[in-house]
Amino acid sequence: MSTVARIELTPVAFADPPLLNVSGVHEPFALRTIVQMWTDDGLVGLGETYASDDHLARLQAVADVLPGLDVFDLNGLRRRVSTVLAPGGIPNHQDPVDVVMSPFEVALLDAQGKQLGRPVVDLLGGAVRDEVSFSAYLFYKWAGHPGRPGQEPDSWAEALDPDGIMRQARTMIEQYGFTAIKLKGGVFPPEQEAEAVRALAAAFPEHKLRIDPNCAWTVDTSIRLARELSGILEYLEDPTPGIDGMAEVAQHTEIPLATNMCVVAFAHLKPAVLADAVQVVLSDHHYWGGLRRSQLLGGICGMFGLGLSMHSNSHLGISLAAMTHLAAATPNLTYACDTHYPWKTEDVIKPGVLSFESGSVRVPSGPGLGVELDDDALGELHEQYLRCGIRKRDDTTYMRTFHPAFTPNTARW
Numbered sequence: 373m374s375t376v377a378r379i380e381l382t383p384v385a386f387a388d389p390p391l392l393n394v395s396g397v398h399e400p401f402a403l404r405t406i407v408q409m410w411t412d413d414g415l416v417g418l419g420e421t422y423a424s425d426d427h428l429a430r431l432q433a434v435a436d437v438l439p440g441l442d443v444f445d446l447n448g449l450r451r452r453v454s455t456v457l458a459p460g461g462i463p464n465h466q467d468p469v470d471v472v473m474s475p476f477e478v479a480l481l482d483a484q485g486k487q488l489g490r491p492v493v494d495l496l497g498g499a500v501r502d503e504v505s506f507s508a509y510l511f512y513k514w515a516g517h518p519g520r521p522g523q524e525p526d527s528w529a530e531a532l533d534p535d536g537i538m539r540q541a542r543t544m545i546e547q548y549g550f551t552a553i554k555l556k557g558g559v560f561p562p563e564q565e566a567e568a569v570r571a572l573a574a575a576f577p578e579h580k581l582r583i584d585p586n587c588a589w590t591v592d593t594s595i596r597l598a599r600e601l602s603g604i605l606e607y608l609e610d611p612t613p614g615i616d617g618m619a620e621v622a623q624h625t626e627i628p629l630a631t632n633m634c635v636v637a638f639a640h641l642k643p644a645v646l647a648d649a650v651q652v653v654l655s656d657h658h659y660w661g662g663l664r665r666s667q668l669l670g671g672i673c674g675m676f677g678l679g680l681s682m683h684s685n686s687h688l689g690i691s692l693a694a695m696t697h698l699a700a701a702t703p704n705l706t707y708a709c710d711t712h713y714p715w716k717t718e719d720v721i722k723p724g725v726l727s728f729e730s731g732s733v734r735v736p737s738g739p740g741l742g743v744e745l746d747d748d749a750l751g752e753l754h755e756q757y758l759r760c761g762i763r764k765r766d767d768t769t770y771m772r773t774f775h776p777a778f779t780p781n782t783a784r785w
């Protein structure tokens with residue numbers, strides 16, 4: 373029997389471009405916590421998650437009680453996490469137990485795979501596909517972070533109108549071969565964003581298209597825009613806030629509505645299904661409790677006739693590997709998954725395993741997640757975390773350093 377011997381949590385910061393969204397603008401660095409879990413027989417399992425101070429404190433409290441856990445005892449992991457975390461309600465939020473257990477579950481699966489000499493995808497039921505398709509995730513963005521020498525402009529250039537988005541789409545599709553496109557909206561009035569979507573549809577008629585305004589639109593605007601974009605969109609992601617609002621929109625459009633905002637925990641599935649509020653749920657193992665609970669989500673979606681896609685936040689290679697194994701082993705995850713990976717320029721893993729061909733990532737075949745930590749890179753990005761001073765993502769406050777009157781655009785239009 374192999375057991376957990378020791379866990380190290382390392383917060384890191386990696387350079388992030390000034391991507392615009394409903395809440396403001398991405399800060400110069402995005403944060404992640406890297407989990408290294410050593411077993412008593414000398415293996416190390418890897419995990420990756422968020423890195424705000426309060427999340428780090430919860431992770432550390434759990435890490436302290438994991439030594440001695442059998443690496444195959446995923447139920448034991450959940451019990452220990454539930455015991456450590458004070459019980460709390462989740463009305464509109466993610467489930468804290470699922471959020472905190474996720475990187476440890478991934479690390480345990482990585483360790484299990486290394487012990488057995490099998491890739492994580494095999495532990496999840498086996499690959500139903502050898503490569504996983506991802507979407508080109510387009511953002512309105514500034515040329516660079518204002519006032520940061522050496523960071524302006526970045527290689528992606530400015531994108532503040534439909535032409536800028538078109539240039540970005542061409543570059544991203546040329547470099548990565550994506551066959552699906554997601555536009556992050558909620559930044560400009562909906563008519564301007566719809567114009568960008570129509571331009572994308574005309575230029576890339578074979579590509580699947582989505583727009584995600586992150587609830588920037590009212591119900592009426594969402595119904596109007598859904599009508600305008602009918603026949604163009606594969607799905608419309610979170611046009612408006614809340615299960616009730618989404619349900620109202622859904623009654624007036626045949627475009628499937630997708631969400632990573634009103635259904636973010638198992639407790640939200642029943643009300644969403646009863647209201648017929650969404651037709652596609654975006655999974656994300658970082659808050660759905662890890663890879664196996666994300667598969668459980670997939671099963672529930674299948675049972676209720678809901679589609680399944682995958683959400684992302686700014687992330688590094690350990691997460692991309694985990695997302696790829698999960699998607700490869702989940703039969704009904706048939707939409708191209710989201711990823712922020714093309715936006716990052718630094719990583720903690722050794723290069724060579726994860727690359728995009730025709731918009732897809734081949735499932736790593738090595739034991740476990742199949743990726744290896746680069747200790748030097750980890751050290752450098754940890755130093756960067758210590759230096760940068762950012763301790764929690766706050767796109768709104770960062771935006772207000774340039775536009776003091778800015779308020780998030782939620783249900784603004």
Ligand SMILES: O=C([O-])C(=O)C[C@H](O)[C@@H](O)C(=O)[O-]
Pocket residue numbers: 391392393556584586632683684685686710
């Ligand atoms: O699909 C989504 O809602 C996201 O990807 C959320 C992210 O936080 C995105 O808005 C971002 O990176 O700004």
Ligand SMILES: [Mg+2]
Pocket residue numbers: 584586609610631632633683
């Ligand atoms: Mg979304």
